Amino acid sequence: MMRSVNEIMAQVAGFLDGWDWVERDVPHSSEYSYRELRHIESGAVVGAWSGSGHDEAREGGRIEFYPIWPRDEKNHDFRPDRDADTWNRITVSADRTPESIAKDIARRLLPGYVEMYLIKKAERDEWEAKVTKQQVAAVQWAAKFGTQPGTHSPETFHIHHDGCSLTIEISIDGGVRISRYGWLSKRVGAAVLRTLQLELGFG
Numbered sequence: 697m698m699r700s701v702n703e704i705m706a707q708v709a710g711f712l713d714g715w716d717w718v719e720r721d722v723p724h725s726s727e728y729s730y731r732e733l734r735h736i737e738s739g740a741v742v743g744a745w746s747g748s749g750h751d752e753a754r755e756g757g758r759i760e761f762y763p764i765w766p767r768d769e770k771n772h773d774f775r776p777d778r779d780a781d782t783w784n785r786i787t788v789s790a791d792r793t794p795e796s797i798a799k800d801i802a803r804r805l806l807p808g809y810v811e812m813y814l815i816k817k818a819e820r821d822e823w824e825a826k827v828t829k830q831q832v833a834a835v836q837w838a839a840k841f842g843t844q845p846g847t848h849s850p851e852t853f854h855i856h857h858d859g860c861s862l863t864i865e866i867s868i869d870g871g872v873r874i875s876r877y878g879w880l881s882k883r884v885g886a887a888v889l890r891t892l893q894l895e896l897g898f899g
Contacts, residue, residue, distance in 0.1 A: 699790060701790070708801070715735055717734065740814075746759045761788070763809050763813070766820040774817070830866050
């Protein structure tokens with residue numbers, strides 16, 4: 697007997713107070729389908745995979761649920777200790793009733809998850825604010841040298857002076873360092889940078 701996964705998810709969400717659900721595309725996959733349970737107030741997400749590339753769960757099929765953590769623009773996720781076993785993936789039979797599935801999720805996956813999600817979201821937001829500040833500083837520094845940061849590494853820029861080539865990196869805390877010296881030694885490269893700073897009247 698086939699069951700609609702969308703119908704299962706809608707009913708499961710109905711038994712979880714404050715949660716809703718949404719279907720997501722899985723690019724280039726005909727074997728799996730993906731859906732999400734979403735906590736309406738916090739934005740916390742529980743992912744759900746089923747071993748079917750369509751809206752039908754086979755008899756005896758299983759649905760896997762797992763917590764999703766906040767991610768930054770580079771797709772780095774902010775999660776608790778990776779060695780912790782608190783928010784593991786769980787799998788349930790698609791043959792069970794939606795109410796039973798919801799109770800299992802609430803018992804095995806959700807305790808403390810929304811609270812931890814908000815903590816990690818705050819950490820993500822704080823980190824992204826630092827990254828933005830870092831990139832703004834890189835633009836300002838690069839402008840003083842008549843150049844601009846790289847497209848793929850917006851925290852770095854290159855300067856060329858009297859045949860010297862240096863790659864300057866602005867650290868996340870606003871510090872400035874030379875990450876590559878071209879053919880120069882580290883000592884000479886640092887001296888060149890310092891000379892340029894003095895010539896431009898900053899640093």
